Amino acid sequence: MAAKTRDYYEVLGISRMASENEIKKAYRKLARTxxxxxxxxxxxxxxxxxxxxxANEVLSNPENRKKYDKYADKWRYAEQFEAAxxxxxxxxxxxxxxxxxxxxxxxxxxxxxxxYEFGGFEELFNRGGRTRRQPTRGRDVEATLExxxxxxxxxxxxxxxxxxxxxxxxxxxxxVVEGNRICPTCCGARQVLNTKPIEAxxxxxxxxxxxxxxxxxxxxxxxxxxxxxxxxxxxxxxxPVFTVRGDDVExxxxxxxxxxxxxxxxxxxxxxxxxxxxxxxxxxSGGRLRLRNQGLNKRGGGRGDEYIRLKxxxxxxxxxxxxxxxxxxRRISNFKPRNTNxxxxxxxx
Amino acid sequence: MTMDFVRISDYDLDEPLTVAMVAEITxxxxxxxxxxxxxxxxxxxxxxxxxxxxTTQKEPVLLPRRAVLQLRQMQRLRRDLGVNSAGASVIxxxxxxxxxMKREIARMQAGFSK
Numbered sequence: 001m002a003a004k005t006r007d008y009y010e011v012l013g014i015s016r017m018a019s020e021n022e023i024k025k026a027y028r029k030l031a032r033t034x035x036x037x038x039x040x041x042x043x044x045x046x047x048x049x050x051x052x053x054x055a056n057e058v059l060s061n062p063e064n065r066k067k068y069d070k071y072a073d074k075w076r077y078a079e080q081f082e083a084a085x086x087x088x089x090x091x092x093x094x095x096x097x098x099x100x101x102x103x104x105x106x107x108x109x110x111x112x113x114x115x116y117e118f119g120g121f122e123e124l125f126n127r128g129g130r131t132r133r134q135p136t137r138g139r140d141v142e143a144t145l146e147x148x149x150x151x152x153x154x155x156x157x158x159x160x161x162x163x164x165x166x167x168x169x170x171x172x173x174x175x176v177v178e179g180n181r182i183c184p185t186c187c188g189a190r191q192v193l194n195t196k197p198i199e200a201x202x203x204x205x206x207x208x209x210x211x212x213x214x215x216x217x218x219x220x221x222x223x224x225x226x227x228x229x230x231x232x233x234x235x236x237x238x239x240p241v242f243t244v245r246g247d248d249v250e251x252x253x254x255x256x257x258x259x260x261x262x263x264x265x266x267x268x269x270x271x272x273x274x275x276x277x278x279x280x281x282x283x284x285s286g287g288r289l290r291l292r293n294q295g296l297n298k299r300g301g302g303r304g305d306e307y308i309r310l311k312x313x314x315x316x317x318x319x320x321x322x323x324x325x326x327x328x329x330r331r332i333s334n335f336k337p338r339n340t341n342x343x344x345x346x347x348x349x
Numbered sequence: 350m351t352m353d354f355v356r357i358s359d360y361d362l363d364e365p366l367t368v369a370m371v372a373e374i375t376x377x378x379x380x381x382x383x384x385x386x387x388x389x390x391x392x393x394x395x396x397x398x399x400x401x402x403x404t405t406q407k408e409p410v411l412l413p414r415r416a417v418l419q420l421r422q423m424q425r426l427r428r429d430l431g432v433n434s435a436g437a438s439v440i441x442x443x444x445x446x447x448x449x450m451k452r453e454i455a456r457m458q459a460g461f462s463k
Contacts, residue, residue: 032430037422038440
């Protein structure tokens with residue numbers, strides 16, 4: 001919230017005397033580093049970009065800039081202030097024409113920023129867009145959905161709060177009602193930002209980086225025209241246990257030296273539960289074992305595999321008896337962990 | 350609070366669209382979409398149709414639905430950063446590569462930290 005009241009000149013890093021060209025240059029330069037299309041999934045960059053865009057939108061329009069210079073963050077109410085002043089100065093002279101010019105100003109001046117929040121960034125980009133050819137079709141919305149691996153694997157219902165720009169239903173997207181009065185719902189912007197809950201059925205086997213389309217779940221269109229679509233970009237949250245490689249998952253388990261030497265049956269986690277896995281005798285640290293069909297659900301049916309990476313760990317503190325046995329082991333073992341390749345290997349490094 | 354139950358219809362955006370549909374959805378001219386196809390910036394589903402004579406060919410050029418998203422991104426890059434279509438398509442490819450690398454790095458880091 002604090003960010004919203006930041007000085008627009010400060011946001012763009014320019015002086016109050018900056019020329020139009022300087023504003024444009026500063027905006028472009030900063031936009032390059034925080035543009036959501038160049039930083040997908042980066043929420044901080046998205047926030048920065050919104051701020052930038054808001055600053056640019058106001059300052060690059062000479063009329064709005066003048067208002068901003070005079071009224072700062074209350075610049076949107078400039079017309080009300082001025083109208084009030086005018087009304088005070090000449091109360092009886094208010095004429096119908098005044099109403100007209102105000103409506104026009106509101107329309108060209110843009111939008112009501114009071115509730116300036118966004119679901120995805122698509123509706124932000126769409127504001128004042130150039131969809132001249134079919135201005136009444138509903139807006140498409142893009143949003144990112146973060147999934148935990150288990151949900152992506154199983155699929156299922158999820159509830160989303162989607163903020164979409166809808167065509168204003170009060171004025172039917174014209175911005176005015178009853179002749180020439182400015183629409184009270186959208187304040188002349190012709191569209192309103194609505195939040196709507198959507199329950200979506202996420203198909204099992206969805207993958208990180210996939211995009212799902214929910215037809216007709218974007219912004220509503222004007223009467224008789226189709227609603228926009230909702231595009232959901234899927235991202236996996238980093239899983240504490242598993243890493244994902246395509247359809248396969250990989251995890252690491254730690255084993256004791258004797259488990260590695262003698263073989264063992266250990267309990268390993270799977271995406272759904274856990275299974276007992278046999279570690280063969282003579283297993284090596286870093287070795288990978290495969291659990292067939294314990295990976296992620298595939299789209300067309302079937303499952304990927306799970307890979308278990310072994311890591312041999314040794315006890316830090318050993319008791320006297322254990323120590324004695326290790327010493328005994330050292331004495332009788334003819335195992336040479338650094339034999340033929342040792343000097344060569346080191347030399348290469 | 351009403352709640353719609355939504356079935357996701359298109360999984361991976363491979364749904365074929367005609368040039369006219371892509372143009373309509375994104376609000377650009379048909380000729381512009383054709384130019385992008387001819388320049389190899391937008392990929393088509395049916396490769397053979399994507400020749401310079403696209404408009405007169407019997408087989409219509411079909412684009413996957415993801416072309417809509419790509420075109421939108423290009424429009425945004427043009428509007429916000431002044432990048433032309435060819436530049437935007439290169440940028441988007443690079444961003445995609447970068448994303449994959451970031452993911453790979455995250456995976457590797459997750460593996461090493463254990």
